[in-house]
Amino acid sequence: xxxxxxxxxxxxxxxxxxxxxxxxxxxxxxxxxxxxxxxxxxxxxxxxxxxxxxxxxxxxxxxxxxxxxxxxxxxxxxxxxxxxxxxxxxxxxxxxxxxxxxxxxxxxxxxxxxxxxxxxxxxxxxxxxxxxxxxxxxxxxxxxxxxxxxxxxxxxxxxxxxxxxxxxxxxxxxxxxxxxxxxxxxxxxxxxxxxxxxxxxxxxxxxxxxxxxxxxxxxxxxxxxxxxxxxxxxxxxxxxxxxxxxxxxxxxxxxxxxxxxxxxxxxxxxxxxxxxxxxxxxxxxxxxxxxxxxxxxxxxxxxxxxxxxxxxxxxxxxxxxxxxxxxxxxxxxxxxxxxxxxxxxxxxxxxxxxxxxxxxxxxxxxxxxxxxxxxxxxxxxxxxxxxxxxxxxxxxxxxxxxxxxxxxxxxxxxxxxxxxxxxxxxxxxxxxxxxxxxxxxxxxxxxxxxxxxxxxxxxxxxxxxxxxxxxxxxxxxxxxxxxxxxxxxxxxxxxxxxxxxxxxxxxxxxxxxxxxxxxxxxxxxxxxxxxxxxxxxxxxxxxxxxxxxxxxxxxxxxxxxxxxxxxxxxxxxxxxxxxxxxxxxxxxxxxxxxxxxxxxxxxxxxxxxxxxxxxxxxxxxxxxxxxxxxxxxxxxxxxxxxxxxxxxxxxxxxxxxxxxxxxxxxxxxxxxxxxxxxxxxxxxxxxxxxxxxxxxxxxxxxxxxxxxxxxxxxxxxxxxxxxxxxxxxxxxxxxxxxxxxxxxxxxxxxxxxxxxxxxxxxxxxxxxxxxxxxxxxxxxxxxxxxxxxxxxxxxxxxxxxxxxxxxxxxxxxxxxxxxxxxxxxxxxxxxxxxxxxxxxxxxxxxxxxxxxxxxxxxxxxxxxxxxxxxxxxxxxxxxxxxxxxxxxxxxxxxxxxxxxxxx
Amino acid sequence: xxxxxxxxxxxxxxxxxxxxxxxxxxxxxxxxxxxxxxxxxxxxxxxxxxxxxxxxxxxxxxxxxxxxxxxxxxxxxxxxxxxxxxxxxxx
Numbered sequence: 001x002x003x004x005x006x007x008x009x010x011x012x013x014x015x016x017x018x019x020x021x022x023x024x025x026x027x028x029x030x031x032x033x034x035x036x037x038x039x040x041x042x043x044x045x046x047x048x049x050x051x052x053x054x055x056x057x058x059x060x061x062x063x064x065x066x067x068x069x070x071x072x073x074x075x076x077x078x079x080x081x082x083x084x085x086x087x088x089x090x091x092x093x094x095x096x097x098x099x100x101x102x103x104x105x106x107x108x109x110x111x112x113x114x115x116x117x118x119x120x121x122x123x124x125x126x127x128x129x130x131x132x133x134x135x136x137x138x139x140x141x142x143x144x145x146x147x148x149x150x151x152x153x154x155x156x157x158x159x160x161x162x163x164x165x166x167x168x169x170x171x172x173x174x175x176x177x178x179x180x181x182x183x184x185x186x187x188x189x190x191x192x193x194x195x196x197x198x199x200x201x202x203x204x205x206x207x208x209x210x211x212x213x214x215x216x217x218x219x220x221x222x223x224x225x226x227x228x229x230x231x232x233x234x235x236x237x238x239x240x241x242x243x244x245x246x247x248x249x250x251x252x253x254x255x256x257x258x259x260x261x262x263x264x265x266x267x268x269x270x271x272x273x274x275x276x277x278x279x280x281x282x283x284x285x286x287x288x289x290x291x292x293x294x295x296x297x298x299x300x301x302x303x304x305x306x307x308x309x310x311x312x313x314x315x316x317x318x319x320x321x322x323x324x325x326x327x328x329x330x331x332x333x334x335x336x337x338x339x340x341x342x343x344x345x346x347x348x349x350x351x352x353x354x355x356x357x358x359x360x361x362x363x364x365x366x367x368x369x370x371x372x373x374x375x376x377x378x379x380x381x382x383x384x385x386x387x388x389x390x391x392x393x394x395x396x397x398x399x400x401x402x403x404x405x406x407x408x409x410x411x412x413x414x415x416x417x418x419x420x421x422x423x424x425x426x427x428x429x430x431x432x433x434x435x436x437x438x439x440x441x442x443x444x445x446x447x448x449x450x451x452x453x454x455x456x457x458x459x460x461x462x463x464x465x466x467x468x469x470x471x472x473x474x475x476x477x478x479x480x481x482x483x484x485x486x487x488x489x490x491x492x493x494x495x496x497x498x499x500x501x502x503x504x505x506x507x508x509x510x511x512x513x514x515x516x517x518x519x520x521x522x523x524x525x526x527x528x529x530x531x532x533x534x535x536x537x538x539x540x541x542x543x544x545x546x547x548x549x550x551x552x553x554x555x556x557x558x559x560x561x562x563x564x565x566x567x568x569x570x571x572x573x574x575x576x577x578x579x580x581x582x583x584x585x586x587x588x589x590x591x592x593x594x595x596x597x598x599x600x601x602x603x604x605x606x607x608x609x610x611x612x613x614x615x616x617x618x619x620x621x622x623x624x625x626x627x628x629x630x631x632x633x634x635x636x637x638x639x640x641x642x643x644x645x646x647x648x649x650x651x652x653x654x655x656x657x658x659x660x661x662x663x664x665x666x667x668x669x670x671x672x673x674x675x676x677x678x679x680x681x682x683x684x685x686x687x688x689x690x691x692x693x694x695x696x697x698x699x700x701x702x703x704x705x706x707x708x709x710x711x712x713x714x715x716x717x718x719x720x721x722x723x724x725x726x727x728x729x730x731x732x733x734x735x736x737x738x739x740x741x742x743x744x745x746x747x748x749x750x751x752x753x754x755x756x757x758x759x760x761x762x763x764x765x766x767x768x769x770x771x772x773x774x775x776x777x778x779x780x781x782x783x784x785x786x787x788x789x790x791x792x793x794x795x796x797x798x799x800x801x802x803x804x805x806x807x808x809x810x811x812x813x814x815x816x817x818x819x820x821x822x823x824x825x826x827x828x829x830x831x832x833x834x835x836x837x838x839x840x841x842x843x844x845x846x847x848x849x850x851x852x853x854x855x856x857x858x859x860x861x862x863x864x865x866x867x868x869x870x871x872x873x874x875x876x877x878x879x880x881x882x883x884x885x886x887x888x889x890x891x892x893x894x895x896x897x898x899x900x901x902x903x
Numbered sequence: 904x905x906x907x908x909x910x911x912x913x914x915x916x917x918x919x920x921x922x923x924x925x926x927x928x929x930x931x932x933x934x935x936x937x938x939x940x941x942x943x944x945x946x947x948x949x950x951x952x953x954x955x956x957x958x959x960x961x962x963x964x965x966x967x968x969x970x971x972x973x974x975x976x977x978x979x980x981x982x983x984x985x986x987x988x989x990x991x992x993x994x
Contacts, residue, residue, distance in 0.1 A: 047920060047933075050933075051920055051921050052921040052922060052923060053921075054919075054921040054922040055922075057979070057982070058982065058983065061979075061982065065967075065970060065972065065976045065977075068972060068976070069971060069972050069976075088986065089986045089987065090986065091983045091985055091986060092985075092986075093918050093919060094918070095918055095920075095926065096926070096928075096931055106919055106983065107919055107920065107921050107922070108920045108921060109921065110921075152921075154922075158923075159923070159937075160937065161922045161923055169921065169922040169923070170922060171922050171981065173963055173979070173980070173981040174963075174979065174981060175963075176961065176962055176963040176964050176979065177963065177964060177977065177979035177982075180964055180977050180979075181977075289985075289986050297928065300928060300929070
């Protein structure tokens, strides 16, 4: 019987599914805290749970029809005309019981393609355009990405439903027009035009090899060009849509025909204001169509309560289509509408609502005081909002939606933090947000708690209780560290300490620039925070550190494919220092090539596909008359370099240093041979599984047993061991400042972003074995500060010490996931222990920590019996997702993580 | 105008939940998209519009004769047209 990796790791003293600090009970233990939502919410949630991810062509049809009618028009106006037409023609759909309405497309969980961004990935396979697209390096990642096989993913075609990209269902009747529209955009999309011009970059060939061999996970400019940012609802809340149109008309009169000293783009202000007016009119038409539908349903309805709800819905929508909201529910509906409007404007993941508890508080406070609203009604609306946000899908390729996002779209809500005066910003509505996250536990909105020592103890204890539901949220982010990062990155653009306090999380955990604006509700002024920065997690996406190390060891060759990616360095790598220096050179070559080519993609995007709705909402576009593409945002230094596989790479460097250079137990050539031979294990492809648990030893091979054992026993990150932690420190002290050597298309230096999302699965699948003992094709350690499964053996505080060895404020973020057994934090005492653990990390300077409170036995059972676990949620990287909607390789990595039995 | 099969996804009495099913707005029951609707009420779709001209060379593709594009823009019979100002039902 062939030995499994799990057994071999156990023998080496580093078992997968390691239980640290005690022994879990033999029986399965459920999560301690379980709550139920309001009955209305439960009914709609039940619908969601049985809903398929669905797509249609309504929006792209009307967008394309209008766009192609205006050949020769100024690009921004042409795009606004197309957007207006598309919004005006979206079919409204309202479900009984909804209080907050309006959907992306005419489905409960709908989305649609945007061929003006990219069209090749969903073309029919026999189509010549698809074949041409296949030759591009960027499509390699789709082969290494897997969706979960359950939940709402349409993984296979059935009946009259066609599966697209393994996730979206589309009616068979719509496939011909899907292809017809895609062909219209061939050669014109951001993807195609960007490709045409990126080929002119001298480093283009290197970039293609980088993409083909999954050194980098995906392109930036045409995949998800916006997002990982915080939206700003201020202007519509303050002025209403009619008010914004009035401002734009007034500004048009002021700027028409004038450059005002700006000979480059000063004249563009006229066209930009015109575009804003057109786009808003489109959104108003969209709302008005919902008004008509609500009225139609009111007339059809016989149930008096439902009839009244339709009537009130129509009245609310009618009001907010033109005016600033007056009440909590009107304001909530308006931000919901704006959110969907922005998401329909572009392919976006991570458009975070930000601190909605503080944005909606003025309405909440006044309604409660006036007796128009009860806390229970507010809680019900917050629960409903979680269904709305969880239903948001983004139509993109398998590699992007599956391999990176695991189907999540990261509409993160932030709570806590500080107010403009530097005091705790937590308010009563934020307590209700936390309660709703427990009573209606769904993947979105994920909650980010902006931790500060000034936050009230009962607020933090409530957050600990929510964590114990097993939802994976709230994640804790360090306010002090974030403010320091803000000053470092945005100080040169004029950010001051007061505005650093307005920050929030965009996307899963991207620290995002925000500002304070004065909101007036019924004559009272409130300062509310909102996004003021461009998208983040744009620029250079997910560079695989273990892959760069592999290329360093194999003299520029990809050991898996045999393809030459970089020019041979021809160094002997006789010393660790020489290895380290060469690793850094290849890293820089990778980032440089990706920076240049992705800058071109984004530049094409900004010329033809610029944001209009999102832009007009962000300070200071309306004031300046410039949109995102002309640096209209307050903060524009938002492009970054993303690393992946940090800890796998650090552990591998430590093993090489120890075994090859310090102890000389093995030569570098022998180590390389062992890596290519996968330490005598069958290849993941051979056994057709990339999961950690399934890896099998080749019975006939014992050649590398001793070495593999030694690599597993080499020093590992997460144990407060300076031998390996100092390598992490060296990496961070190189990587963080090095990012500033690369410039975005907006002329600003880049910065580091250290999250993995789900890339540790797909990137691991494309990498040979590594010197830390990890096998070919298996996942890397998740996140950037999480230990590799089973290797953190000295307790949680040792892990925290390892993670906090470097200055986290040099980076936009860092990410640490910890798995804890429910019994370890049982009761109030357990909640306090959990809070103490979090505080300890924050005080050490750690930026982020989040928890999976789950018994690994439950996860194993869920893998065997997925039909019993439709609503089981887990924390993957920076987000929560339904267990059944994530791929098996990531599921196995989650099961294998160390489970803490005590804190 | 009566549809051949009077299925839900061609009926106004239906709120699509996803590509396979939706809600009967009278009974509030979840129904299959291709099931017959006993209370069928014609949903405006391009295939029911006088402006839709099928393309004999292609499947599920035609042109919208009301479009202002030159040449006339593509249309597809299954598209919902409740928001289209140019929709004119075939008699």
